[in-house]
Amino acid sequence: MAETIIEIQDANIYQGDNLVLQNVNLQVQKGEFVYLVGKTGTGKSSLLKTMYGELPLKQGQASVVGYDLRKITWKTVPYLRRNLGVVFQDFQLLTDRNVNDNLKFVLRATGWKDEKLMNEKIADVLDKVGLKSKGFKMTYEMSGGEQQRVDIARALLNSPKLILADEPTGNLDPETSDEIMNLLIHIARDYGTSVVMATHDYIVIQKYPARMVKTEAGRVIDNATIVH
Numbered sequence: 770m771a772e773t774i775i776e777i778q779d780a781n782i783y784q785g786d787n788l789v790l791q792n793v794n795l796q797v798q799k800g801e802f803v804y805l806v807g808k809t810g811t812g813k814s815s816l817l818k819t820m821y822g823e824l825p826l827k828q829g830q831a832s833v834v835g836y837d838l839r840k841i842t843w844k845t846v847p848y849l850r851r852n853l854g855v856v857f858q859d860f861q862l863l864t865d866r867n868v869n870d871n872l873k874f875v876l877r878a879t880g881w882k883d884e885k886l887m888n889e890k891i892a893d894v895l896d897k898v899g900l901k902s903k904g905f906k907m908t909y910e911m912s913g914g915e916q917q918r919v920d921i922a923r924a925l926l927n928s929p930k931l932i933l934a935d936e937p938t939g940n941l942d943p944e945t946s947d948e949i950m951n952l953l954i955h956i957a958r959d960y961g962t963s964v965v966m967a968t969h970d971y972i973v974i975q976k977y978p979a980r981m982v983k984t985e986a987g988r989v990i991d992n993a994t995i996v997h
């Protein structure tokens with residue numbers, strides 16, 4: 770039986786007192802790849818932030834990787850975060866240390882202690898993103914595509930059931946975008962990790978078709994099609 774990774778029912782998404790999206794209903798199954806599309810300012814990031822516990826869910830019901838978002842508190846949000854990975858447009862890597870130490874920082878922050886196990890895990894995620902021999906590079910020495918791969922490696926550290934990616938190809942040239950798309954699709958297909966990717970990039974969407982969820986005029990429309 771399919772495992773539901775995201776289940777949102779009748780949710781209202783707020784930024785402060787502003788209602789950004791109303792009556793959101795969305796289900797995402799294990800291993801599904803889903804685009805979140807919509808014009809700028811229509812609430813894609815707000816919806817993702819709600820899913821990773823950055824914005825509180827005040828109205829409606831939502832469960833993400835088994836966590837009830839209505840019951841999440843600042844104390845329990847780290848547990849939710851350990852079960853999902855977040856990938857950003859601007860990478861958000863630490864520039865004062867190399868790739869291995871960026872990844873180790875996250876492992877330590879999420880409760881890992883054993884040095885050998887941490888090193889094995891880092892080697893594993895770097896291998897998965899095609900950066901096997903790049904662990905000793907400083908992040909500022911890397912290309913945008915490589916930095917995005919490190920960001921994805923970081924998201925994979927705790928073997929998440931879900932990756933939430935906010936415009937992951939936004940800063941990349943078309944060829945590098947292709948590499949990142951192939952990687953994200955491969956992660957969904959081969960590891961059964963669900964991926965929800967917010968994007969404006971219609972070239973990417975056309976090239977790699979998948980289910981589309983659209984934010985528009987305060988609503989979320991499932992199985993949307995793009996009209997140019």
Ligand SMILES: Nc1ncnc2c1ncn2[C@@H]1O[C@H](COP(=O)(O)OP(=O)(O)OP(=O)(O)O)[C@@H](O)[C@H]1O
Nearest residue numbers: 784785787789807808809810811812813814815816
């Ligand atoms: N921190 C904030 N405080 C108050 N309002 C915000 C905040 N962040 C976003 N908003 C508002 O919430 C609405 C939705 O913004 P959001 O960033 O979710 O849209 P988006 O679709 O992700 O846009 P983009 O594609 O530009 O990232 C916008 O009206 C925005 O101005």
